Amino acid sequence: MLRTLRILPRLALMYLRSQLEYRGAFWIDRVAQVITYASSFAVIWILADRFGTIAGWNWSELALLFSFHLLGYSLGACMSFTQMRQLEEAVRLGTLDTLLTKPISPWAYMVFSGLNPGYTGHALLGIVMMGWALSIVAVPWSIGWVAYFLASLISAAMVTGAVLTMIGATALIWTRSNHLYSLFFGFWELSRYPINIFPTAIQATMLSFVPLGFMAAVPVAVLLGKPVPILGDWAGPAALLAGPFFVALAMWQWRYALDRYQGAGG
Amino acid sequence: MSVYFAFARSAFLTQLAYRHEVWANMIGKLVQVFARVAIWVAIYGGTASIAGVSLEQMVTYALLGGAVTGAIRYESIISGIGQALRTGDVAVWLLKPASFPLYVLATELGRAAFRFVILVVPTVAVVAAVYGMLPPASPFHGVMFVAYGLLAYTIIALLSALFGLVAFWLLTSFSLEWMMQAILNLLSGQLIPFWFFPAPVAVIAAHLPFAWIVYYPSAVWLGRLDVTATLSYFGLGLGWAALLAVGVVLLWRQASTRIVVQGG
Numbered sequence: 001m002l003r004t005l006r007i008l009p010r011l012a013l014m015y016l017r018s019q020l021e022y023r024g025a026f027w028i029d030r031v032a033q034v035i036t037y038a039s040s041f042a043v044i045w046i047l048a049d050r051f052g053t054i055a056g057w058n059w060s061e062l063a064l065l066f067s068f069h070l071l072g073y074s075l076g077a078c079m080s081f082t083q084m085r086q087l088e089e090a091v092r093l094g095t096l097d098t099l100l101t102k103p104i105s106p107w108a109y110m111v112f113s114g115l116n117p118g119y120t121g122h123a124l125l126g127i128v129m130m131g132w133a134l135s136i137v138a139v140p141w142s143i144g145w146v147a148y149f150l151a152s153l154i155s156a157a158m159v160t161g162a163v164l165t166m167i168g169a170t171a172l173i174w175t176r177s178n179h180l181y182s183l184f185f186g187f188w189e190l191s192r193y194p195i196n197i198f199p200t201a202i203q204a205t206m207l208s209f210v211p212l213g214f215m216a217a218v219p220v221a222v223l224l225g226k227p228v229p230i231l232g233d234w235a236g237p238a239a240l241l242a243g244p245f246f247v248a249l250a251m252w253q254w255r256y257a258l259d260r261y262q263g264a265g266g
Numbered sequence: 267m268s269v270y271f272a273f274a275r276s277a278f279l280t281q282l283a284y285r286h287e288v289w290a291n292m293i294g295k296l297v298q299v300f301a302r303v304a305i306w307v308a309i310y311g312g313t314a315s316i317a318g319v320s321l322e323q324m325v326t327y328a329l330l331g332g333a334v335t336g337a338i339r340y341e342s343i344i345s346g347i348g349q350a351l352r353t354g355d356v357a358v359w360l361l362k363p364a365s366f367p368l369y370v371l372a373t374e375l376g377r378a379a380f381r382f383v384i385l386v387v388p389t390v391a392v393v394a395a396v397y398g399m400l401p402p403a404s405p406f407h408g409v410m411f412v413a414y415g416l417l418a419y420t421i422i423a424l425l426s427a428l429f430g431l432v433a434f435w436l437l438t439s440f441s442l443e444w445m446m447q448a449i450l451n452l453l454s455g456q457l458i459p460f461w462f463f464p465a466p467v468a469v470i471a472a473h474l475p476f477a478w479i480v481y482y483p484s485a486v487w488l489g490r491l492d493v494t495a496t497l498s499y500f501g502l503g504l505g506w507a508a509l510l511a512v513g514v515v516l517l518w519r520q521a522s523t524r525i526v527v528q529g530g
Contacts, residue, residue, distance in 0.1 A: 032444035047462075184294075185294065199300065202304070
């Protein structure tokens with residue numbers, strides 16, 4: 001166990017080195033990502049500037065929501081997205097079989113040997129934006145509030161990682177999974193807006209089967225003392241429990257799928 | 267020309283083979299369109315009209331906005347060029363009696379035609395049935411919308427090819443895909459029509475080629491431009507398309523003389 005744990009940072013470091021081999025391209029890519037997120041943010045700014053509030057959320061509150069979403073997503077996705085997106089190909093080509101013979105958990109090997117430094121741009125922008133949003137938003141500062149903020153951010157990252165992992169793991173059974181990521185990103189785009197602006201059916205979906213409401217909309221609404229539809233007073237504890245719950249579900253599903261893995265045939 | 271039509275046709279038919287993807291994309295698209303409309307409904311929040319634009323007009327704009335960008339995938343064109351560069355396939359293309367940029371554009375337009383029929387039309391119809399959608403302002407505007415729509419496909423395809431060809435110098439197409447996304451977010455009118463932009467920015471954005479991708483087709487449908495303006499801006503759009511086409515030809519000539527196949 002201890003030996004495995006010692007290997008993981010080394011795997012991550014190896015991948016980081018390989019990515020930084022093309023240093024110019026690496027940083028150009030990060031700058032492009034920051035510009036793109038900034039443009040999405042500018043869209044929200046134009047809306048808030050023109051209309052004052054969106055569904056009762058003012059500009060600074062929307063900025064906090066956006067930055068919370070970006071930071072939570074980058075933390076969760078660096079541990080899951082690009083790695084799990086490759087799983088389909090690994091199943092199809094049979095390279096996953098080689099992984100299964102290694103004396104290490106295939107999940108741990110995949111995740112840490114592909115721990116994506118590409119999310120640095122997201123994370124930096126998220127942190128800067130969050131610091132700025134927190135300085136202008138009306139926040140009831142207290143130790144409890146800060147503790148809830150941090151815990152719900154970790155929970156949001158866990159929800160993101162769990163959902164992205166569960167999508168990838170379906171490739172172990174169905175051999176194809178990448179088409180489901182377009183479904184994920186359809187909902188992902190919605191999850192950076194207050195959840196109360198959507199029709200009830202979409203709200204219910206985003207709080208259950210596709211739990212991306214917990215990525216930002218629910219925890220930030222709780223933090224700002226805003227009402228959360230459907231969940232009501234349960235929104236606070238639900239935002240904290242969503243992360244561990246969906247991670248447990250993803251772990252169970254991963255084991256279930258791996259037990260039934262038979263290769264892509266041929 | 268028939269060669270490129272065959273590429274487009276083959277790309278159209280290939281899409282039929284991936285039925286799971288069609289379903290997932292359709293639901294994803296439906297959610298996205300519903301959401302964009304829901305955002306405008308929330309913004310209007312019971313107000314009948316903002317800046318002379320009614321909620322019905324805004325919902326129609328949001329629905330039409332997805333007609334072009336929902337069908338064509340600029341990232342496929344950019345990454346298609348990037349991948350050919352990385353794998354070295356581009357060198358093989360130089361030996362073939364067909365143009366590589368035209369091949370990439372033809373295949374993506376074939377896929378776009380498939381997505382337009384299978385994804386865009388049904389999702390727009392479903393959301394329109396729920397929220398309502400205005401007809402074109404007049405038969406003239408309806409006809410011109412089709413012309414503007416075709417021009418929009420031409421412009422986004424040429425722009426994507428231009429971005430993709432820059433990969434020959436940068437040796438990475440990833441950042442170019444993201445940059446194109448940033449431009450589409452802000453300057454195509456895809457998420458916010460220019461009439462809600464701060465005044466000086468709106469004037470500049472309305473004259474850049476990106477405006478013809480979403481803003482003008484939808485504005486024409488809604489009758490925001492009179493007959494003269496509709497025709498003159500169409501002429502201006504054609505000018506941009508011609509300029510972009512020249513840009514693609516020149517850049518491809520430059521690029522094909524400096525191909526460095528990596529590895530081998």
